[in-house]
Amino acid sequence: MSATETTTLPDSPEDKGGPGQALLIVKDLRKYFPVRGGIFGRAQAMVQAVDGVSFSVEKGEALGIVGESGCGKSTTARLLIGLTEKDEGEIIFDGQGLGDALSLRDLRRGVQMVFQDSYASLNPRLTIEESIAFGARVQGLDDPVGRAHSLMSRVGLDPARFASRYPHEVSGGQRQRINIARALAMSPRLVILDEAVSALDKSVEAQVLNLLADLREEFGLTYIFISHDLNVVRYISDRILVMYLGEVVEVGPVDAIWSRQAHPYTRSLFSAMPSMDPDNRTKTPPLSGDPPNPIDPPKGCRFHTRCRFADSVCKTKAPRLMELPQTPGHLAACHLHDPASGHPKAGQEGLA
Amino acid sequence: MTDKLVDIRNLTVRFKGGRTVHAINDLSLSLDQGETLSLLGESGSGKSVTLKTLLGLLPPKRSEIEGDILVNGTDIRTLSGKALQRYRGGEVSMVFQDPGLALDPVYTVGNQIAEAVMRHKGLRKEEAMDIAFDMLQRVRIPSPERRLKNYPHELSGGMRQRVMIALALACRPRLLLADEPTTALDATVQIQILLLLRDLQREFGMGVIFVTHDIGVAVEVSERIAVMYAGRIVEEGTTHEIINDPRHPYTRGLLAANLHDVAKGERLNAIPGAPPALEAPPTGCSFAPRCPMAGPECTAGVPDFVHLGPRRRVACLRVEPVPAE
Ligand SMILES: Nc1ncnc2c1ncn2[C@@H]1O[C@H](COP(=O)(O)OP(=O)(O)OP(=O)(O)O)[C@@H](O)[C@H]1O
Ligand SMILES: Nc1ncnc2c1ncn2[C@@H]1O[C@H](COP(=O)(O)OP(=O)(O)OP(=O)(O)O)[C@@H](O)[C@H]1O
Ligand code: SF4
Ligand SMILES: [Mg+2]
Ligand SMILES: [Mg+2]
Numbered sequence: 290m291s292a293t294e295t296t297t298l299p300d301s302p303e304d305k306g307g308p309g310q311a312l313l314i315v316k317d318l319r320k321y322f323p324v325r326g327g328i329f330g331r332a333q334a335m336v337q338a339v340d341g342v343s344f345s346v347e348k349g350e351a352l353g354i355v356g357e358s359g360c361g362k363s364t365t366a367r368l369l370i371g372l373t374e375k376d377e378g379e380i381i382f383d384g385q386g387l388g389d390a391l392s393l394r395d396l397r398r399g400v401q402m403v404f405q406d407s408y409a410s411l412n413p414r415l416t417i418e419e420s421i422a423f424g425a426r427v428q429g430l431d432d433p434v435g436r437a438h439s440l441m442s443r444v445g446l447d448p449a450r451f452a453s454r455y456p457h458e459v460s461g462g463q464r465q466r467i468n469i470a471r472a473l474a475m476s477p478r479l480v481i482l483d484e485a486v487s488a489l490d491k492s493v494e495a496q497v498l499n500l501l502a503d504l505r506e507e508f509g510l511t512y513i514f515i516s517h518d519l520n521v522v523r524y525i526s527d528r529i530l531v532m533y534l535g536e537v538v539e540v541g542p543v544d545a546i547w548s549r550q551a552h553p554y555t556r557s558l559f560s561a562m563p564s565m566d567p568d569n570r571t572k573t574p575p576l577s578g579d580p581p582n583p584i585d586p587p588k589g590c591r592f593h594t595r596c597r598f599a600d601s602v603c604k605t606k607a608p609r610l611m612e613l614p615q616t617p618g619h620l621a622a623c624h625l626h627d628p629a630s631g632h633p634k635a636g637q638e639g640l641a
Numbered sequence: 642m643t644d645k646l647v648d649i650r651n652l653t654v655r656f657k658g659g660r661t662v663h664a665i666n667d668l669s670l671s672l673d674q675g676e677t678l679s680l681l682g683e684s685g686s687g688k689s690v691t692l693k694t695l696l697g698l699l700p701p702k703r704s705e706i707e708g709d710i711l712v713n714g715t716d717i718r719t720l721s722g723k724a725l726q727r728y729r730g731g732e733v734s735m736v737f738q739d740p741g742l743a744l745d746p747v748y749t750v751g752n753q754i755a756e757a758v759m760r761h762k763g764l765r766k767e768e769a770m771d772i773a774f775d776m777l778q779r780v781r782i783p784s785p786e787r788r789l790k791n792y793p794h795e796l797s798g799g800m801r802q803r804v805m806i807a808l809a810l811a812c813r814p815r816l817l818l819a820d821e822p823t824t825a826l827d828a829t830v831q832i833q834i835l836l837l838l839r840d841l842q843r844e845f846g847m848g849v850i851f852v853t854h855d856i857g858v859a860v861e862v863s864e865r866i867a868v869m870y871a872g873r874i875v876e877e878g879t880t881h882e883i884i885n886d887p888r889h890p891y892t893r894g895l896l897a898a899n900l901h902d903v904a905k906g907e908r909l910n911a912i913p914g915a916p917p918a919l920e921a922p923p924t925g926c927s928f929a930p931r932c933p934m935a936g937p938e939c940t941a942g943v944p945d946f947v948h949l950g951p952r953r954r955v956a957c958l959r960v961e962p963v964p965a966e
Binding site: 324355357359363406407408409450453454460461464489492493495499502517519523559562564568575576580581583584 | 684830899
């Protein structure tokens with residue numbers, strides 16, 4: 290979590306707030322999507338995709354985001370780059386609020402995203418070289434084609450072989466690497482990577498993760514890294530943020546969460562990693578019950594319908610995100626960790 | 642002639658264009674009825690192309706295919722028109738690596754699944770919708786009745802992946818081709834889907850070819866593993882054999898490039914070097930330029946398979962054949 294880097298990628302936007310200023314602060318971000326239905330197809334209900342999410346990312350830090358499918362990770366990411374319009378909340382980039390001192394255009398200069406769906410995010414009519422160089426050209430950066438070629442080499446795609454191909458002429462993992470190169474070509478300060486290495490074999494994945502680590506060291510890049518692969522998240526992140534049904538349920542330093550998952554959801558997530566032993570396959574899923582409906586999420590703690598520790602207080606009162614007394618910087622939203630919550634097991638350590 | 646579900650013999654696939662790409666080079670692979678095989682391998686090694694060839698999906702003008710591709714004894718390259726349509730989606734279905742390619746943005750997911758069921762099973766709309774609902778429930782999509790009416794863009798990445806799995810399974814195929822079907826799923830949902838696939842595979846007696854780069858996933862779903870490099874199979878065996886006793890240097894490198902207990906900040910173990918350009922057919926072992934054990938004989942000719950058991954084979958000159966007992 291060093292926050293002292295002064296170098297940035299060549300031509301990336303300058304540092305405004307200094308090393309002590311968090312690069313990104315998000316406050317109470319909210320996005321509800323209307324769902325159609327009913328006889329006239331009018332919007333009747335709302336999917337509560339992101340509901341009151343707050344966090345910050347320091348300069349040069351890597352924040353990992355994990356959580357159940359559909360819990361709002363991609364929506365959060367799209368809100369951060371202004372691709373989906375927020376209903377409520379504040380986005381402050383290097384001390385400047387989006388919509389006040391900071392325009393959407395300036396924000397996108399500083400923040401780039403690698404999208405989860407690698408195919409949909411590339412223009413099928415542009416060659417790979419054109420796709421990667423495009424953003425850099427629009428931003429008026431020097432030598433867009435040269436940049437494109439050098440980044441292609443660094444993600445393991447020989448420009449001589451790949452530059453003139455089209456997106457449908459490459460493999461899934463090659464396409465993911467094209468998307469990573471494209472985001473990096475715009476010299477951002479913050480890169481949001483949404484499942485960006487999920488289609489890579491372990492060896493190429495290692496190569497890309499090494500590259501991300503190098504760029505971070507060389508240029509002080511900051512990352513938000515969304516992935517379902519906990520081993521990858523652990524390797525790359527300084528801190529992990531865990532989401533459940535549109536809310537943050539736990540956040541803390543990676544080692545703290547790795548050694549002690551405070552929230553019961555985080556605990557089931559970590560125990561669901563596939564077995565590596567052919568003689569000892571998984572027999573029962575560690576988390577039973579279906580994820581609840583985000584249109585009408587459970588009252589109180591949203592996890593109570595599936596939680597082993599749920600008590601009557603969990604059904605009525607929503608837990609707040611609170612710092613755990615033993616580990617500074619490690620926060621969880623669960624009544625078990627709040628001695629004043631009224632949960633009979635509150636404050637007891639070592640729950641089996 | 643054969644009771645195998647899949648029998649691919651000496652398959653070669655080339656893409657024509659500015660530069661020719663030799664994507665598949667003399668690949669042979671077979672699958673028994675009801676068997677699950679995982680296909681592992683380097684990005685760009687030809688896993689998706691192999692599956693697409695099995696479905697007859699490669700663009701005919703831009704690709705050249707040689708070899709025999711038998712599914713249930715039928716050479717699928719002889720199929721066309723109605724028979725091809727019946728085969729695709731009825732007998733064999735595929736979960737694509739990219740949901741964007743498989744789901745139609747202008748139809749609701751319920752309509753897409755129901756449409757496939759009506760076409761292949763000759764059912765009426767209401768019955769087909771019931772099946773669609775049942776499938777969405779089985780793949781554990783929350784509030785399935787509401788999701789039937791969603792368009793693909795209204796779903797999260799992981800939900801789109803599960804819709805594709807539901808679509809592929811709705812017609813109860815004999816053979817399922819699954820191209821990294823769980824990459825966008827968090828660990829808890831992933832394990833539920835893998836358990837579901839294992840159950841359905843038993844229930845339907847379905848054969849499965851499962852492309853994955855996640856060794857843990859391969860361990861969870863498959864009895865057998867085949868490893869690909871540069872358009873060829875380089876090693877095949879039971880899951881047990883491949884995990885506990887990998888023989889090909891590429892397989893060993895791949896298994897070593899594992900993040901499991903790497904300390905933070907440490908450099909990761911990538912296999913040094915880059916995969917071959919595929920601009921010409923291989924004349925030696927394609928892995929030789931990156932292989933720690935390579936010698937001059939490795940580039941002199943394409944290594945033949947060394948058979949270590951009835952279905953255990955490795956294409957490496959450094960592997961000693963077992964003496965016949
Ligand atoms: N454009 C949209 N219209 C309606 N609902 C949407 C839209 N985009 C997302 N949603 C809904 O918002 C919720 C959160 O979706 P999101 O894509 O953020 O999930 P995610 O955490 O990224 O999941 P995954 O891991 O599966 O990618 C889901 O219930 C999804 O169906
Ligand atoms: N239409 C095409 N035209 C030219 N080359 C192609 C075409 N489709 C695929 N290729 C090339 O063929 C090779 C094999 O591609 P394939 O998609 O099978 O890889 P893969 O093993 O599935 O990789 P990944 O794990 O990255 O998805 C790749 O090098 C790819 O660039
Ligand atoms: S608040 Fe209650 S229901 Fe929610 S996670 Fe904690 S114990 Fe479980
Ligand atoms: Mg997502
Ligand atoms: Mg592929």
